[in-house]
Amino acid sequence: MQSIQIGLTKEHPCSYLDGQKERVAVAIDPKMQTAENYEILLANGFRRSGATIYKPYCKHCSQCQALRVDVMNFIPSRSQRRVINKSRHLRFELKDRLDSEWFSLYADYIAKRHNTGSMYPPDKKEFEHFASCPWLQVNYLHIYDEDKLIAIAVMDVLPDCASAFYTFFDPENSLSLGTVAAIFQIEYCKLAQKQWLYLGYQIDSCPAMNYKVRFHPHQRLVNQLWRG
Structure with missing residues (x-):
C-alpha cells in the first residue's frame, strides 16, 4: 500500500x-x-x-x-445450517435508504441489548451520522418476516468486496438474527460476485465478537499478512 x-x-x-x-x-x-x-x-x-x-x-x-470471510467458498457449520433452516421463511431486500420504521427497531434493540454502551440512549441523528458516508455507497440490507421488518444490516458495497458495518434487530425474536444477517450478507455477496465480506475486528478475549470466527473459511490480518 x-x-x-x-x-x-x-x-x-x-x-x-x-x-x-x-x-x-x-x-x-x-x-x-x-x-x-x-x-x-x-x-x-x-x-x-x-x-x-x-x-x-x-x-x-x-x-x-x-477478519474477512471467503464468500465463494463459504460453507455453513452445522449450527449455521440449523439457523438457515429455521429462517427459510425470511427474506431480505438491499436498499439505498432506511425504511421509515427503522428507528423504532433500532431504539428497541439498543434499549434492550446495549443500554450500557456508548450508543445509549438511542439517537436518530447520531446513528445516521455514524452509518452514512458521503463518498461511499452505503446499503441497508432489510430482513422481513412476511411484511414485518425484523432486522437491518448496514453494509458498504465496494468494487470487489463488501463490509458488514453494523447490524440491529428485533431483540425479542427467537431466531439468531445476528447470524441470519451475516448469512444473508454472504448470500448477497455471492450473487454480486464479491470476493470478500469483511466482518470488522476480531478480539479473541471478547466473547461478544466470537461469532465471527464461526464463518468459514475466513482470514485474519496478522502482522499485515492475511492468514487462513
Missing part, C-alpha cells in the same frame, strides 16, 4: 477490554476517500465510522485483528 497520511488519537479506555487503553490511527488524506481506495485500506486493516477511516493503533495491545 502506498504511504498515506495518518493522525493518532489520544489514548482512552478500551471499549472492549477492561483495563486496556486504546487509540486509533486516522487516515487524513482526502484522496483516500473513494470506494476504490477504501477497498485498499480495508485490505490493510482499516475500517470506517461515518466518513472517518481508522485503524487500531494501541501502544500495548494488538488483539484487534481484521
